[in-house]
Amino acid sequence: DTGVSQDPRHKITKRGQNVTFRCDPISEHNRLYWYRQTLGQGPEFLTYFQNEAQLEKSRLLSDRFSAERPKGSFSTLEIQRTEQGDSAMYLCASSTSGGSTDTQYFGPGTRLTVL
Amino acid sequence: GQQLNQSPQSMFIQEGEDVSMNCTSSSIFNTWLWYKQDPGEGPVLLIALYKAGELTSNGRLTAQFGITRKDSFLNISASIPSDVGIYFCAGRSGTYNQGGKLIFGQGTELSVKP
Numbered sequence: 001d002t003g004v005s006q007d008p009r010h011k012i013t014k015r016g017q018n019v020t021f022r023c024d025p026i027s028e029h030n031r032l033y034w035y036r037q038t039l040g041q042g043p044e045f046l047t048y049f050q051n052e053a054q055l056e057k058s059r060l061l062s063d064r065f066s067a068e069r070p071k072g073s074f075s076t077l078e079i080q081r082t083e084q085g086d087s088a089m090y091l092c093a094s095s096t097s098g099g100s101t102d103t104q105y106f107g108p109g110t111r112l113t114v115l
Numbered sequence: 116g117q118q119l120n121q122s123p124q125s126m127f128i129q130e131g132e133d134v135s136m137n138c139t140s141s142s143i144f145n146t147w148l149w150y151k152q153d154p155g156e157g158p159v160l161l162i163a164l165y166k167a168g169e170l171t172s173n174g175r176l177t178a179q180f181g182i183t184r185k186d187s188f189l190n191i192s193a194s195i196p197s198d199v200g201i202y203f204c205a206g207r208s209g210t211y212n213q214g215g216k217l218i219f220g221q222g223t224e225l226s227v228k229p
Binding site for chain 2: 031041042057090101
C-alpha cells in the first residue's frame with residue numbers, strides 16, 4: 001500500500017496561467033476527494049468522486065476549476081486563469097466503500113503559489 | 116453552513132504534560148476524525164470515531180465522540196517533542212461506511228518544550 005500520491009508537490013505560476021494537478025489514490029480506493037487549505041486554516045472541501053462519477057461540488061469550485069477522474073483511478077484538478085487568491089495547498093484524499101468503515105487518507109498535497 | 120469550533124487555537128506545554136483539545140459543532144455529525152499535520156505535509160489520521168459515546172485510544176492518544184453528536188475531544192498523555200504539530204478535528208454527516216465531505220476545525224497548534 002503506497003498511500004495517496006500527488007504531483008507536483010510545488011507549483012509556482014504567474015497570474016493568468018493554467019495549472020493542472022494530479023492525484024493517485026490508494027489502489028482500490030473508489031472514492032477520491034479534493035480539498036483546499038490556506039495558511040492557518042483547516043482544509044476546505046472542493047469536490048468528491050465515487051469511481052468516475054463526480055458526486056458533489058462545493059461552491060468554492062468556481063467555473064475556473066475543473067476536476068476529472070476519467071477511469072475511476074487517478075484524478076486531475078485544473079485551474080484556469082489562475083488568480084493570486086488561488087494560492088493554497090491542494091490536498092487529495094481517498095477512501096473505499098468496500099471496507100467496514102469509510103476513512104479518508106490524505107496525500108502530501110500540492111503547494112500552489114500564484115505570482 | 117456547518118462549522119466546527121476547535122479549541123484551544125494553540126498550546127505551549129512542557130514535555131511530559133497531558134494535553135486536551137476539543138471540537139464543537141452547530142450541527143450533528145455521525146463521524147468524527149482527528150488528524151495531525153506537519154508543516155508542508157498532508158493530514159495524517161490519528162483516530163476515527165463512528166458511534167456516539169465511543170471512546171477510542173491509539174497509544175498515548177484518546178478521543179471521544181460526544182453523546183450529543185455535536186462534539187469530540189482528543190487527549191494526549193505524557194507529551195513528547197514529536198507530538199509537535201497542528202491537530203485538526205473533522206466531522207462528517209455520513210455514517211460509518213458512507214462517503215462524503217469532511218468539515219474541518221481551525222486546528223490546534225501544539226508546541227512541546229523539552
